[in-house]
Amino acid sequence: MENWIYFWLILLVATLILEGVTVGLTSIWVSGGALVALIVAAFHGPVWLQAVVFFVVTFILLYFTRPWAMKYLNSKKVRSNYEETLGAEVRVLEKVENRLETGKAIYNGMEWTARALHDDEIFEVDEMAIVAEVVGVKLILRKKDTDMDQMVKDQSEEMVTN
Numbered sequence: 001m002e003n004w005i006y007f008w009l010i011l012l013v014a015t016l017i018l019e020g021v022t023v024g025l026t027s028i029w030v031s032g033g034a035l036v037a038l039i040v041a042a043f044h045g046p047v048w049l050q051a052v053v054f055f056v057v058t059f060i061l062l063y064f065t066r067p068w069a070m071k072y073l074n075s076k077k078v079r080s081n082y083e084e085t086l087g088a089e090v091r092v093l094e095k096v097e098n099r100l101e102t103g104k105a106i107y108n109g110m111e112w113t114a115r116a117l118h119d120d121e122i123f124e125v126d127e128m129a130i131v132a133e134v135v136g137v138k139l140i141l142r143k144k145d146t147d148m149d150q151m152v153k154d155q156s157e158e159m160v161t162n
Contacts, residue, residue: 008038025069033058088131096123105139117142
C-alpha cells in the first residue's frame with residue numbers, strides 16, 4: 001500500500017516539474033489526477049480505486065477546464081507583423097517590375113522589397129498598391145482596384161453596423 005503512495009507522489013512531483021519547465025499546460029491535468037489518487041492511497045483505498053480515480057479526475061480536468069484555461073491564456077494573442085500586412089495599402093518607392101527584379105514599397109514606415117503578384121504588372125513610383133501576400137521579406141503587391149476595394153470596405157462596415 002505504501003508503494004502506491006510513493007508512486008502517486010512521484011507522479012505528482014514529476015508532472016508538476018514538467019509543467020514548470022514547459023509552462024504550457026501540458027501535464028497539470030495529470031497532476032490533479034495524481035493528487036486525488038494520492039489522497040485515496042493515503043486513506044488505504046484499493047489500487048483499482050486509485051487508478052479509476054486518477055483517470056476520472058484527469059479526464060474531468062482535461063475535458064472541462066482545459067478549454068477555459070487555453071482561452072484565458074491565449075486571450076492576449078497579438079497578430080504578427082506578417083498577418084497585419086496582408087491587405088494593407090502601401091506606397092511604391094521604387095518601380096516594381098518582376099522581370100528586372102526591382103521594387104521597393106513602404107509599409108508602416110518601413111521599407112520592404114516588393115514584387116508584383118502577376119509578372120506582367122508594373123507599379124510606378126508613388127503608386128498605391130495592396131499587399132496580396134508576404135514571401136520571406138518581400139511584399140507581393142496587387143493593383144489597387146478602387147471599385148473592388150470600396151465594395152469590400154462597404155461590406156465590412158455593413159457587417160459591423162448589423
